[in-house]
Amino acid sequence: MFTGIIEALGHVAAVEELGGDRRMRFAADADLDGVRPGDSIAVNGVCLTATALDAHQFSADLSAETLALTTAGGWTVGRRVNLEQALTAGKPLGGHLVTGHVDGVGHLIERFEDARSWRFRFEAPPDLARYIARKGSICIDGVSLTVNDVEGSRFGVNIIPHTLSQTTLGGLQAGDPVNLEVDVIARYLERLLDSRREVV
Known part of the structure; x- marks a missing residue:
């Protein structure tokens, strides 16, 4: 974890x-x-x-x-x-729970400056889009980020200067592939709801 x-x-x-x-x-x-x-x-x-x-x-x-x-x-x-x-007991949980089990590969669509930060827009595989929610969490190339907006299979995130300089995200250009891991809670919630439908 x-x-x-x-x-x-x-x-x-x-x-x-x-x-x-x-x-x-x-x-x-x-x-x-x-x-x-x-x-x-x-x-x-x-x-x-x-x-x-x-x-x-x-x-x-x-x-x-x-x-x-x-x-x-x-x-x-x-x-x-x-x-x-890996996370150890007593270590601060500064991002969100990430398993390291990549769900799929997305692509950077565009990036542009927004004050001192940068806005990045990505496209996820269609089968992962349903797990991505505005103000939810997503992991991109191992970096925990907050989703700012979602439109179909595309979503946007805000990258602050620290994250841009301390990770590989600053080197991404339009078209580059990235590893995506959706919020594990969304996956378990979907499975629980599917199980309830099967029982009914």
Whole structure:
């Protein structure tokens, strides 16, 4: 479980093809304090298991499914990424509950300045749009954000200067793909309502 509050930036340091899936090594811009082999780290919102690490780097295996269903399939050496260690008891929950299980890939439609902030408009896959609500939460490339407006499968968010400078979102351009994770509460609520309909 994660919060969507990015703790460090990093980059893809190595990519190794392994019979249909890949092993990647990631270099962090900060120490990976307390991380041990087997721990979870969210990389651009994708929950990965650290299999080997040192003070500033860790390796992870990415399955064929992860490569197919997230932007990870297009990651190459040098790609900048957002990093967050798993939530621990007593850690502030500054964003919202994030699982690191990416629901789909969306795309940035446009970005424009709004005072000192930036407005970003994204398009989500149609099957995810029903989970995105105005003033609800969404995780984009691992970053917890508040939805400002929704129109069909398109939605807007406001990016403050701090978030723009401390995450990879500042480098996004129109057309770029992003990992999306919708609010887990919306998914469970839908399942509960479906179950009640099945019983009636």
